[in-house]
Every structure is written in structure tokens, then in C-alpha cells.
Amino acid sequence: MYRFLNFSTEKNTFSSSYRSIISALGNNINRAEQSKIKEAFRMLINISEKNTNNTHIQESIDKAKIAINELYLGYSSIISILLYDSYKLKLISKIELKDKFAPQIINILEDLVLLETIDTKNSQKQAENFIQLLLTSVSDVRAILIKLVDRVYKIRRLNEYAEPEKIKIAKECYYLYVQIAHRLGLYKLKNEIEDIAFSYIYPDEYALINELLKNTSSEYNEFISTFLEPIHKELLSQKIDYEITWRTKTAHSIWMKMKKQNVEFDQIFDIFAIRIILKSVSKDEKAACWQTYSIITNIYEPNAKRLRDWISLPKENAYESLHITVKSPSNKWVEIQIRTQRMNEQAEKGLAAHWKYKGGKTAQWFENWLVTIRELFEDPNSQLRDLTATNTSTIKPDEIFVFTPHGDLVKLKNGSTALDMAFSLHSDLGARCSGAKVNGKIVSLKHLLANGDQVSLLTSKKQKPKIDWLSFVKTNKAKNKIKRMLKEDEHLEAERGKEIIKRKFRNWKLPFNDSTINFLINHYKFNNALELYSKVANEELDALKLKELIKSQKEKEKKLSEPLIKPKSSKQIDDQDLKKSISIEGAIIKDLNFSYAKCCSPIPGDLISGFITIHKGISIHKQKCPNALHMHKNLAYRQVNVYWTKSQSELNFEVILKITGKDDMAMISKITDVVSKEFNIHINAFNVHTHKIKFEGILLLNVSDTSQLNSLLGRIKAIKGIEKAVRINSLD
Numbered sequence: 001m002y003r004f005l006n007f008s009t010e011k012n013t014f015s016s017s018y019r020s021i022i023s024a025l026g027n028n029i030n031r032a033e034q035s036k037i038k039e040a041f042r043m044l045i046n047i048s049e050k051n052t053n054n055t056h057i058q059e060s061i062d063k064a065k066i067a068i069n070e071l072y073l074g075y076s077s078i079i080s081i082l083l084y085d086s087y088k089l090k091l092i093s094k095i096e097l098k099d100k101f102a103p104q105i106i107n108i109l110e111d112l113v114l115l116e117t118i119d120t121k122n123s124q125k126q127a128e129n130f131i132q133l134l135l136t137s138v139s140d141v142r143a144i145l146i147k148l149v150d151r152v153y154k155i156r157r158l159n160e161y162a163e164p165e166k167i168k169i170a171k172e173c174y175y176l177y178v179q180i181a182h183r184l185g186l187y188k189l190k191n192e193i194e195d196i197a198f199s200y201i202y203p204d205e206y207a208l209i210n211e212l213l214k215n216t217s218s219e220y221n222e223f224i225s226t227f228l229e230p231i232h233k234e235l236l237s238q239k240i241d242y243e244i245t246w247r248t249k250t251a252h253s254i255w256m257k258m259k260k261q262n263v264e265f266d267q268i269f270d271i272f273a274i275r276i277i278l279k280s281v282s283k284d285e286k287a288a289c290w291q292t293y294s295i296i297t298n299i300y301e302p303n304a305k306r307l308r309d310w311i312s313l314p315k316e317n318a319y320e321s322l323h324i325t326v327k328s329p330s331n332k333w334v335e336i337q338i339r340t341q342r343m344n345e346q347a348e349k350g351l352a353a354h355w356k357y358k359g360g361k362t363a364q365w366f367e368n369w370l371v372t373i374r375e376l377f378e379d380p381n382s383q384l385r386d387l388t389a390t391n392t393s394t395i396k397p398d399e400i401f402v403f404t405p406h407g408d409l410v411k412l413k414n415g416s417t418a419l420d421m422a423f424s425l426h427s428d429l430g431a432r433c434s435g436a437k438v439n440g441k442i443v444s445l446k447h448l449l450a451n452g453d454q455v456s457l458l459t460s461k462k463q464k465p466k467i468d469w470l471s472f473v474k475t476n477k478a479k480n481k482i483k484r485m486l487k488e489d490e491h492l493e494a495e496r497g498k499e500i501i502k503r504k505f506r507n508w509k510l511p512f513n514d515s516t517i518n519f520l521i522n523h524y525k526f527n528n529a530l531e532l533y534s535k536v537a538n539e540e541l542d543a544l545k546l547k548e549l550i551k552s553q554k555e556k557e558k559k560l561s562e563p564l565i566k567p568k569s570s571k572q573i574d575d576q577d578l579k580k581s582i583s584i585e586g587a588i589i590k591d592l593n594f595s596y597a598k599c600c601s602p603i604p605g606d607l608i609s610g611f612i613t614i615h616k617g618i619s620i621h622k623q624k625c626p627n628a629l630h631m632h633k634n635l636a637y638r639q640v641n642v643y644w645t646k647s648q649s650e651l652n653f654e655v656i657l658k659i660t661g662k663d664d665m666a667m668i669s670k671i672t673d674v675v676s677k678e679f680n681i682h683i684n685a686f687n688v689h690t691h692k693i694k695f696e697g698i699l700l701l702n703v704s705d706t707s708q709l710n711s712l713l714g715r716i717k718a719i720k721g722i723e724k725a726v727r728i729n730s731l732d
Contacts, residue, residue, distance in 0.1 A: 014041055014048075017061045021078065024068040033075040039100050040082045047091050056085040059153070067149045070189060077142050080108040081149065088113060104140065111143035118452060121168065122407045124175035129409045131179060133401035136451050144180065151177045152189060155196050170200040185319050188348045191250050198252040209251040212265045220248065220272060227328050228274070234295050241279040242292075248272045270325070275337045277344050285340045286311050289322045292338050300326035303333060311343075319347055400451040412449065416474045419445040422457050423478035430478065431485055434460040446472045464489065494530045497537030504543045510550055514693045515663035519553060520546060522666055553666070593617030594642075596653075600625035600729045603653035605706025610642035611635065618642070625729070652702035654684070655709055656730065659697040661722040663690050668697070670719050675701060679712050 018041045022034060029037070048054045064081045067073040073081075079101065086092045087109050097106050114137055123130040134144050155173050158166050174197035181190035199206040224246055235242050248271055257268050281288045289311055296302075308323035322338040339347065398414050402421060412420055418438065423430030436443050437456040449455065465485040473479055505512040517529055524541075526532050535541035594610065600622040602608050607623040611631050620642060621628035632639060661667065668688060675681050684700040703709045709727060716725040 014045055017041070021061070021064055021068065024065065025075065025078070029075045036101065037075055037079060037082075040079045043092060043096070043100075044082065044086065047086050051091065056089065060085050063146075063149050063153045066152055067146065070152070071145060071149060071186070073142070073145060073149070076102070076105055076108065077146055079105055080112070080142070081146055084109055084112050084146070088116065108140050108143050108146070111138035111140055112146060114138065114452075115143060115147055119403065119407050120172050120176055122409070123172060126409045127175050127179050129401055129411055130176055131183075132399070132411075133409060133452065136399075136401065148177055148180055152193065155193055158196060158200060166200055170197040173197045174201060185315070185346070186348075187319070191253070195250040195252045198250075198255070202255070205255055206251050209254050209265065213248055213251070213254075213271075216271075217248075223328070223330070223332070224272070224274070227334060230299050231276075231296060234299065235276075235292070238291075238295065240288075240292065240295075243277045243279060244274065245277070246272055246274040270333060270335045273335045273337060275339070275344075278338070278340045281340045281342075285343070288340065289338045293322060293324060296324065296326060296336060296338075300328065300334075302326050306333075306335075321347060400449060402449050402451070402453045402455050405454070405456045410455075413475050416449055417445060417472055418443060418447045418449065418455065418457065419469060420473050420475045420478045421449060421455055423473070423481050424475065425457075427481050427485070429457060429459065430481060431465050432459040432461065432463045434458050434463045445469070490530065490534060493537045494533035497533030497535070498529075500536050501533065501543060501546070504547070508547055510547065513663065515667075515690065515695070516550060518662075518664045519666050520549070522664075523549060553669075594620055597621045597625065597627065598730065599627050601654060601656070603655060603703060603705060603709065604644045604651075605709075608642055608644070610640040612638045612640060622729075652704055654700065654702050656728050657699040657701070657713070657716075657725060658728045659699060659716060659722065659725045661695060661719075661724070663693050663695045664721050667695060667719075667721060671697065671699070671716060674715050674719065675699070675712065678715065679708070681708075681712065 018038065021037065044057050044060075048057060060082050064078045067077055067081055083092060083097070087097070094106060097109070115134060118133065118137065120130055134147070135141070138144060151169070151173050154169050158169060161169065173193050178190055178194045178197070181193060228244060232244070254265070254268060254271060258265065261268070276292055278288050278292065303325040306323075306325035311320055311322050314320045320339065320343040323335060324338070325333050325335050328334055400412050400414050400416065401409050402412060403409060404425075410421055410424055412424060418436035419430065419433055421436075422433035433445060435445060435458040436447060437458065438447060438449065438453050440454075442458070465482050467486060469482050470479055473482065502512050510516070517532065521529060521532055524532065532541070536543060594617050596602055597619050602620055602622045608620055609623050609628050609632065610618045610620055611628070613619050618640060659671065668686070672683065672686070675683055681701050681703065684702065686697060686699050688695055688697045703712065713725050713727070716722060
């Protein structure tokens with residue numbers, strides 16, 4: 001123990017406080033650190049001499065004692081607590097502090113000032129987000145621990161505050177700082193804060209439960225005394241050094257069980273908990289706890305479903321204990337907690353006690369403790385990481401937290417803009433956002449938000465989503481919503497353009513159908529009708545040009561489309577030519593007339609049959625022609641074998657094609673280009689009929705043989721939009 005440094009006798013109060021703090025810190029500080037704490041007290045003495053109202057100084061000293069005795073905070077934290085209120089009131093300057101203390105103390109003080117600016121009135125809605133905000137706002141996690149100390153001090157004196165302030169402090173402690181204490185494993189402190197806050201927020205419920213507990217206390221005392229008697233006897237007989245304590249659970253804990261289980265007070269079976277603390281256990285703590293478990297369960301029947309083994313696998317905050325529930329002779333279930341002295345101190349004082357028991361140099365265990373605290377704050381669901389880690393650098397988060405004008409927290413990706421925040425709140429707000437007011441200053445949509453910013457969004461009815469917004473928003477949510485809105489706007493514009501075209505075409509007596517629209521899309525090489533309509537709506541495409549284009553195409557197709565006329569060969573075929581094209585039974589027909597049957601119009605390449613007629617000589621049919629099949633069956637004696645000769649290659653024969661497909665104003669041009677330009681075939685007639693989005697064309701032309709015909713049909717079928725192209729026997 002280091003010797004105390006004496007203050008002047010006229011400062012007995014400060015001297016006494018200084019001694020009590022040094023005594024509480026014990027061997028956890030060295031002479032140099034002790035000297036720094038004395039320097040802090042000297043500064044407080046100077047302040048008290050210059051100011052008449054110094055109540056904040058005594059408050060700071062009281063808070064320092066809480067920090068030492070209940071959170072195990074070290075000398076840097078103690079100096080920060082002692083000086084913070086004076087620093088906040090500007091009774092001490094940063095320059096004075098720099099001359100006397102290490103930079104880390106100034107950093108903690110600056111963090112505390114920053115934390116003071118964070119409005120936590122809405123923490124009940126978003127406790128986890130507020131914890132993350134507090135963590136990411138400070139450079140040193142000790143600032144959050146000191147803030148917890150401050151709230152413990154305040155809630156213990158809550159009756160000294162005015163009524164509105166009481167409720168504000170109670171709610172902040174209940175919804176936020178209870179969570180922080182729980183995360184640190186400070187269960188005793190957590191239960192105290194929780195119960196006091198509960199009594200102010202829900203006074204009627206608190207009073208009712210306390211009254212019920214008071215009315216049943218004598219009954220519970222008698223029950224527990226009887227229940228514990230055989231346990232005492234057996235533990236003593238096995239020479240186990242132990243201590244048994246019991247307590248009723250807090251009013252808040254009972255109230256939560258009643259709500260969760262939806263039962264009345266008298267239906268809660270674990271109103272109280274018994275704790276068995278094993279003393280003088282240094283070697284195998286687990287074995288000692290399980291030995292005690294065995295003794296108790298030999299006496300009373302255990303409930304296996306309610307066994308909680310936090311000895312084999314401690315909680316994330318280092319809590320260790322064995323919880324069992326057993327049935328009494330009167331059929332009441334009783335919870336018993338079994339732990340060693342070390343485990344009990346850890347359960348009371350949380351992670352600080354855990355590190356103390358791990359041993360090592362004071363500075364090292366304290367730094368390790370701070371690392372673990374930060375990890376627990378960052379990820380409350382994580383397991384404890386390597387408890388020997390020494391890296392205490394501040395982790396840069398990938399998220400920030402900003403406030404709405406009503407004090408609600410919004411979590412955003414780091415690097416988010418004011419526009420990102422608008423879209424995170426509501427799509428319509430994002431679409432109409434024209435700017436923002438950040439910490440009272442008007443900024444643009446592109447303004448990058450920082451952790452803890454107070455943001456008020458500005459809107460305009462004239463504002464619309466713009467394509468350039470995608471270049472600066474950070475969140476995927478904002479990007480996706482902007483893209484969708486731009487698409488919706490594009491559809492609205494296209495719908496307007498469509499109505500313009502429809503109205504003008506109606507006035508000009510032009511057809512508004514898929515055929516016309518597809519023709520325009522192909523002509524301008526647009527991707528779809530949406531693009532065509534949008535161009536018209538935005539006046540990038542003049543509707544009059546569309547009118548001229550369609551009329552021009554109509555005239556062109558009119559010339560190509562003639563009424564169906566009597567077929568006329570591209571080359572006049574006389575009788576001598578016909579006779580050269582057909583042979584009968586090996587001899588060329590010279591004197592006997594023949595003709596091509598109109599029912600099937602055979603051409604070179606078709607398998608053919610000849611039939612002798614009474615007045616027209618021989619009639620040539622395709623072998624599969626229905627008429628030929630009929631005559632073969634009934635008039636076989638008239639059939640003669642005929643075949644094509646090579647001399648027919650100079651002749652052209654008429655065929656009829658039937659073509660169907662999607663209606664398209666350019667379709668006739670595409671077909672005629674293939675026939676006339678690619679195959680150099682003369683078209684005798686082309687007649688087209690349309691119905692809704694379909695068209696049907698009958699094409700008469702002359703070909704030399706089936707080989708040429710098949711090539712032509714293949715090419716026509718390849719035209720986009722053609723569904724079918726076949727040769728038919730006749731127009732009937």
C-alpha cells in the first residue's frame with residue numbers, strides 16, 4: 001500500500017475524500033498514478049475557492065467511489081469522473097488539463113461531452129441501436145462506463161428531481177442503461193436500476209407486487225426454514241464449507257414473469273431464489289458445485305428441464321453458476337443457485353471481477369477488460385473472444401446512427417447521404433426530398449451524414465427522382481427504389497406518348513395496331529414500344545413524321561399487292577413445250593394431248609400419275625392427289641405411267657403458297673424482297689388479309705421445280721414473324 005499524500009489541514013473534507021478513494025483503489029495504482037489523482041483533487045480545491053456553488057464537486061467524488069467499488073474502474077476513469085462536471089461547466093480548460101494529465105484522460109472527457117449531446121429519450125424503441133450509437137460515438141469505451149456510473153448515481157437519488165425529470169431519467173435507465181449493465185454482467189447493479197426505474201414508470205404495479213410480497217413474507221420465511229433444514233444437515237455432515245442466502249425476486253422480475261406467462265401473482269412458483277455459496281474452494285470448483293447438486297437432488301426431486309449449467313459453459317459476460325429447480329414436500333418448485341465465492345463475486349461485479357481473478361498486471365487485465373466490453377457492445381450475441389487479447393484500437397464501424405427531428409434513431413451504411421436517409425424512412429419521402437437540415441444547417445441531397453447527426457429532411461411537391469441520384473446514394477435500398485421510380489415515370493411518360501399517337505392516328509384515319517407500331521419500332525430501331533411512346537411524349541419524335549412514314553409504306557405495299565388474277569406464266573408454254581416435259585412409258589408423247597390437273601398443279605420434282613380422259617387426253621396429277629387416288633382405285637385401267645423429262649428445266653410452273661404470321665406493315669416488303677430479289681422469281685399475284693394481330697397471304701408464282709420451291713419456302717419461313725409457309729393445291 002502506498003503512503004497517502006497529505007493536503008493542508010484547512011481542506012479536511014477533500015483530504016478525507018482523497019484518502020477514501022486511494023484506499024478503495026488499494027494496490028491497483030502505483031505512486032505516479034496516486035500523484036495524478038492528488039493533482040485532480042488540487043484542481044477541485046482551486047475551483048472550490050473561486051466558486052460559491054460547488055455541489056457538483058461532491059457529486060463527482062461520490063460517483064468516483066461508485067466507479068471504484070462497483071465497477072472496478074481504474075485511475076484514468078476516476079480522474080475523468082472527478083473533473084468531468086467542472087470541465088463541462090468550463091471551470092477547467094483543456095490547456096490546463098494538457099499540462100497535467102495524459103491525452104487519454106482528455107479524450108475520455110471529450111467523449112463524455114459528446115455523449116451529453118445525444119438525446120436518448122426514445123431509447124425504449126431502439127435500445128440496441130442506441131448502444132451501438134454510444135459505442136461508435138466515443139474513442140474510449142470507458143466513457144460509456146462512466147456514463148453508466150452517472151446514471152446509477154442519479155437513479156439512487158431520483159426523489160430529489162422534479163417530476164418530469166424523474167420519469168425521463170427512469171425511462172432512460174430502464175430501457176438503455178439496464179441493458180448496458182446486463183451486457184457487462186453487473187446483475188446486482190442491473191437489478192437495482194431496473195427495480196427503481198420500474199417503481200417510477202409503473203408505480204401502481206410496483207406497489208401491488210410489493211404489497212403481495214409483504215403479505216406473504218412470513219409464510220415464505222417459515223417455508224424456506226423448513227425446506228433448508230435437511231440441506232443444512234447434509235452439507236454439514238459432508239464437511240462442506242458453505243453459506244446459504246435467499247431473497248425474493250425483485251418486483252420488476254415478478255411483474256415480467258406474470259406478463260410473460262400470463263398468470264397471477266400466486267401462480268408464479270419461483271418468487272424467491274436460494275443461493276448456496278461454497279467457501280474455500282480453490283482447486284476443482286466444478287466438482288464442488290456438482291457434489292452440492294448431488295446432495296440436494298438426493299433430498300428433493302429435480303426438474304431436469306429447468307437445469308441451467310453455466311459452469312461448464314459460462315455466459316458471454318463470464319457469468320458462472322449452476323441453477324437447479326427442485327420440488328418441496330408441499331409440491332412447490334424452488335430455484336437454487338450453486339456457486340463458489342469467486343463465481344459469486346463475478347456474478348455481482350461482472351466482467352471486472354472476472355479479469356481480477358485472472359490475475360496479471362493491473363494495467364493489462366484492465367485493458368483486456370475494456371476490449372471485451374467493446375466486443376460485447378458490438379455484438380451482444382457473440383461468444384467471448386480471446387480474453388487475453390491486448391488490442392484496444394477503436395474499431396471503425398460500417399454503420400452510422402442519425403436522429404430524426406423526433407429523436408428516433410435511423411441506422412445507415414457508413415458513407416450514406418441525406419437522400420439515403422430519406423429513402424430509408426419512406427419511398428415517397430425519398431422521391432420528394434429536395435435537401436436536408438443537418439445539425440441546424442441546410443445541406444444538399446449529396447451531403448454525407450456522420451454518426452449522431454440530427455437530420456431534418458426538406459421536401460418539395462415539384463421534386464421527382466432523377467437518374468443522377470444513382471451516382472451518389474450509398475444504400476441498396478435507395479438505389480433500388482430510385483430505379484423502380486424512374487421506371488414507373490418512364491411508363492407514365494410512355495402512356496402519355498401512346499395516347500398522343502392514338503389520338504393523332506384516329507384524326508388522320510391511320511390504323512393504330514400492332515402491325516403499325518411494330519413497323520415504326522423496326523424503322524427507328526427502337527428496343528420496344530415503350531421507347532417509341534416516350535420519344536413522342538418528350539417531343540423527341542414528331543408525330544407528323546410518323547404519319548408521312550406510314551402513308552409512304554402503305555402506298556409501297558399497295559403497288560406490291562394486286563388483286564388475285566388469272567395466273568400468267570413468266571414464259572409462254574406452247575403445246576410443243578408441254579409435250580417435251582412429259583414422257584409416257586419411255587416414249588415422249590407426240591400426238592396425244594395432256595394437261596396438268598388444276599386440283600393439284602404438279603410441278604417437276606413431284607411424283608406424278610397420268611389418267612386418260614374422254615375429251616382432254618391425259619390428265620397429269622400428283623400421285624398423292626385425292627382425285628388421283630380415287631381414279632387409281634376405280635379407273636385403274638385408264639392409268640398410264642408418266643414421268644418428267646430433263647427438257648422441262650427451261651419451263652416455269654405455277655404454284656400457290658399460303659403464308660401466315662404476325663401482322664406487320666413491313667411483312668409484305670420482306671416477303672416480296674425474298675421472292676423477287678433473292679430468288680429472281682416473278683410474282684403473279686399476292687393477296688393479303690389481316691385480322692387483329694395476324695395476317696394471311698396467298699402468293700401465286702412460277703417455279704422451275706420442287707427443289708427451287710423448297711429453297712424458297714425455307715427462306716420465307718426464316719423471316720421474323722412468319723409462322724407458317726406452305727404450298728397448297730388450289731384456291732378452293
